[in-house]
């Protein structure tokens with residue numbers, strides 16, 4: 001039995017992960033903006049499901065969430081940085097306020113939570129840190145400039161941190177989904193103001209998203225099961241792609257990056273100092 005801290009447990013992946021973890025007998029701290037949203041889980045799993053009020057955009061919430069988890073259950077084995085949301089806007093269409101809130105939610109807030117949890121995991125000499133990334137961070141679509149940038153920043157930070165803490169028994173995994181049937185495209189998606197010149201790119205992608213809402217191929221319950229299976233893996237992957245769409249798009253991206261690097265290699269590679277210089 002492990003102790004998990006899961007952010008954004010009110011809906012989508014977070015709720016599916018919390019439900020699956022509780023069904024497997026783990027203790028789960030449900031970190032949510034509105035504790036009423038998880039009252040059913042708390043009633044269903046007394047002594048195992050513990051709600052705390054948590055907002056990624058409130059800096060003090062990170063250390064408080066970790067402290068309250070340890071006070072409640074005596075340990076913190078797994079952090080699942082799940083909460084986040086998308087912003088559909090061309091880079092030029094985003095406002096400073098939208099940029100700041102999206103970065104705070106998808107990068108700075110999760111980063112702070114990882115920083116707060118590491119002293120506990122170092123003392124335990126073990127821990128798992130799992131973050132919800134996005135295929136957008138790797139193979140972007142027009143309209144996700146801010147969102148993809150924030151997710152990519154967290155992935156890069158975790159890549160570095162995973163090497164810093166590997167000798168200390170702490171393991172990272174970035175979960176990379178394509179479209180899954182959650183509230184992500186619906187109530188959670190933020191929108192920029194529209195500039196007509198972007199209708200053929202961002203507008204078109206927005207139309208694709210609207211049509212897909214409610215019909216996304218990914219099943220959050222199956223994803224939750226695959227993600228929680230990682231807890232039994234001695235060597236979990238740094239990246240876990242989930243769903244057929246993410247696998248298809250990531251494969252295409254890798255192939256096109258490889259081709260582009262090779263086409264431009266003769267230009268880019270011979271830029272070192274000459275031997276003996």
Ligand SMILES: NC(=O)c1ccc[n+]([C@@H]2O[C@H](COP(=O)([O-])OP(=O)(O)OC[C@H]3O[C@@H](n4cnc5c(N)ncnc54)[C@H](OP(=O)(O)O)[C@@H]3O)[C@@H](O)[C@H]2O)c1
Pocket residue numbers: 007008009010011012013014032033034037054055056057082083084085086105132133134135176177178179180181182183184185188216
């Ligand atoms: N579904 C997809 O297709 C997809 C694809 C790629 C990546 N993802 C990622 O998956 C993660 C979970 O999203 P989802 O798909 O499950 O969407 P969701 O159903 O909309 O859930 C988002 C969760 O994040 C919480 N949240 C948002 N802002 C927050 C804040 N400032 N502080 C604390 N909690 C906050 C929401 O809380 P409230 O209930 O209070 O709003 C909600 O619990 C996100 O990181 C998202 O970027 C999803």
